[in-house]
Amino acid sequence: MHMADALLSPAVGGTFWAGTLAAIGYASKKLKETIDDKMIPLMGVVGAFIFAAQMINFTIPGTGSSGHLGGGMILTILLGPYAAFLVMASVLTVQALFFADGGLLALGCNIWNLGIYPCFIAYPLIYKPLVGDGKSPKKILVAALVAGVIGLQMGAFSVMLQTLLSAKSELPFGTFVLLMQPIHLGIGIVEGFVTAGVINYVRSARPELLDSVINARPIDAGLSLKNVLISIAVLAVITGGALSWFASTHPDGLEWSIEKVFGKPELPEQGHGIAATLKGVQETTALLPDYNFKKETKEGVKKEEGPASWPNVEGGTSVAGIVGALLVLGFTLLIGFAIKAYRGRQNSARSV
Numbered sequence: 104m105h106m107a108d109a110l111l112s113p114a115v116g117g118t119f120w121a122g123t124l125a126a127i128g129y130a131s132k133k134l135k136e137t138i139d140d141k142m143i144p145l146m147g148v149v150g151a152f153i154f155a156a157q158m159i160n161f162t163i164p165g166t167g168s169s170g171h172l173g174g175g176m177i178l179t180i181l182l183g184p185y186a187a188f189l190v191m192a193s194v195l196t197v198q199a200l201f202f203a204d205g206g207l208l209a210l211g212c213n214i215w216n217l218g219i220y221p222c223f224i225a226y227p228l229i230y231k232p233l234v235g236d237g238k239s240p241k242k243i244l245v246a247a248l249v250a251g252v253i254g255l256q257m258g259a260f261s262v263m264l265q266t267l268l269s270a271k272s273e274l275p276f277g278t279f280v281l282l283m284q285p286i287h288l289g290i291g292i293v294e295g296f297v298t299a300g301v302i303n304y305v306r307s308a309r310p311e312l313l314d315s316v317i318n319a320r321p322i323d324a325g326l327s328l329k330n331v332l333i334s335i336a337v338l339a340v341i342t343g344g345a346l347s348w349f350a351s352t353h354p355d356g357l358e359w360s361i362e363k364v365f366g367k368p369e370l371p372e373q374g375h376g377i378a379a380t381l382k383g384v385q386e387t388t389a390l391l392p393d394y395n396f397k398k399e400t401k402e403g404v405k406k407e408e409g410p411a412s413w414p415n416v417e418g419g420t421s422v423a424g425i426v427g428a429l430l431v432l433g434f435t436l437l438i439g440f441a442i443k444a445y446r447g448r449q450n451s452a453r454s455v
Contacts, residue, residue, distance in 0.1 A: 104173070104255075104287070104357050105198070105213050106262055108206030108378040109370040112269035119265065120211030126219060127192055131438075134185040135446045141322040142186060143439035145312075148335045149181055150190040150435040151428035154197065155343030156297075158394055158424055160351040163289045168359035169351035170290030173258070175221025176230065176251050176298045181305065183316045184222040186439075191218040193434045197427060203389035207381040212265050216258040225254030237317050238310070240303050247302060248295030255291035259283045262357060274364050282360040290356055305331060343424020347394070348414040391426065395419035 108116070153174035160169040174194070178187035192214045198204040205213045233246035263283055267276050306313055309331050315322050322328075353359070358368035373379055391397075396419035 104216060104258060104262060104355070105195075105205035106209040106216070106265070106357070107369060107372075108208040108381065109372050110262075110266045110269060110272060111206070111209050111212065111378075112271055113208065113377045115265055115269045116208040116211060118211075119215050123192070123211040123214045123218075126188065126215075130185040130188045131442055134189065135442050135449075137183075137319075137321050138186070138439060138443050138446070139321055139324075140443075141324075141326065141328055142182070143436060143443065144332055145322075145328060146182055146186050146190050146439050147432040147435040148332050148339070149178060150194055151432040152335050152339040152342065153178060153190070154194050154427050154431045155339045155347070155424050157194070157198070158343060158347040158350060158420075158427075160353070160355055161293060162351040162353055163286060163356075166286060166289070166359070167353055168286050168356055169353040170287070170293065170356050171350075172294055172297055173217050173221065173251075173255060175217055175254060176225065176247060176294070177301050179222045179226040180230065180247075180298070180302050180313065181316065183319065184226055187226075188218045188222040189438055190431075190435055191222070193438065194431050197430045197434060199385065200388045201390055201430060202394055202423060202427060203385055203392040204394070206378070207385050208378050212262075216261045216265075220257040220261070221250070221254035224257065225250040229253055231317060234317070237306070237313050240299075240306070243302050243306065244296075244299040247298040248292065251295035251298055252288060252291035255287050255294060256284060259287040259356070272365075272370050274361065278364055279360060282363050283356065286356040286359060304334075308334070339428045340425060343428050344421045347420050347424045348416045350415070352413050352415070391419065391423040394423035394427070396422070 153172070156172045156174060158171070160171045162169050175187065175191055178190050181187075182190065195205065195210060195213050195217065199207055199210050199213070230246045230250035233249060234242050237243065260280070260283070263276065263279050266272060266274060266279070302313070309326065309328060311323055311326050312328065312331070314320075315326075354362060354368045361370065362368040372382065386392075395417060
């Protein structure tokens with residue numbers, strides 16, 4: 104559900120950039136009140152896993168389409184809404200800058216669609232009331248399914264509204280809705296089951312962690328998260344380094360919907376204006392575009408590629424998965440320690 108710049112006008116893209124930056128500022132301010140030394144590494148490791156997991160598109164049977172994990176619910180259940188939103192913003196920023204996944208003009212929209220709805224709507228208003236005390240695996244499954252589906256449906260509908268408001272394409276809104284919403288229902292169901300599996304594992308390993316998050320309390324200073332951190336880190340490496348070879352070759356839900364209407368999975372890009380400028384920036388920063396080594400001839404012309412194979416066993420994909428996970432880990436740790444340091448300076452200033 105990563106939007107490309109071709110779908111957006113500068114006005115809509117800029118508006119959602121402003122809204123997203125305001126949300127990042129708000130989340131940073133709220134996280135400053137509760138962040139601690141245990142939360143920071145957890146943010147980094149879970150963020151690395153979500154990056155790796157988003158590389159794996161799974162086929163939606165009978166449709167010719169695919170989907171990938173959004174990860175917003177997993178992040179929010181494990182970290183709370185404020186830390187989760189900042190981690191999701193980090194994941195999507197790394198994807199856009201270093202892997203050309205999603206446009207830079209569209210980055211504000213993508214963070215909004217994949218972060219705001221699960222972190223600040225689906226989690227507090229749907230998941231928490233349904234899950235109760237969070238000790239029942241069945242309740243966790245039901246809550247994860249319902250919240251995951253609704254959060255993703257809201258994100259998909261938001262993509263269509265942003266496209267409609269931009270008025271750059273001729274995609275009929277009604278037809279777009281009838282394609283986007285059902286296909287993302289299937290994706291949301293898969294996401295719900297994956298979310299429940301991850302959360303039930305953490306519940307069995309460290310129930311205190313989930314209790315502290317659901318009750319909005321700091322993590323107990325005496326609680327050891329070593330095993331959980333190691334397990335998630337290993338899973339991130341395996342997912343990005345090897346399981347990514349088995350990603351579906353079908354277009355994702357957004358591309359599939361566009362192709363059904365437009366005939367191609369992508370709309371033509373503009374050759375001038377801010378979108379073209381940002382595209383040039385992205386081509387410079389994207390060291391591993393499309394999660395692989397750059398495929399260019401000596402003259403700098405992109406090579407023609409044959410039909411995608413499955414599984415796609417390529418070293419470039421493994422490198423992209425591991426490097427991307429490390430970038431998210433480092434970026435997220437930097438954010439976490441910066442917020443903690445800022446709080447420390449504020450507290451020192453008050454004590455003077």
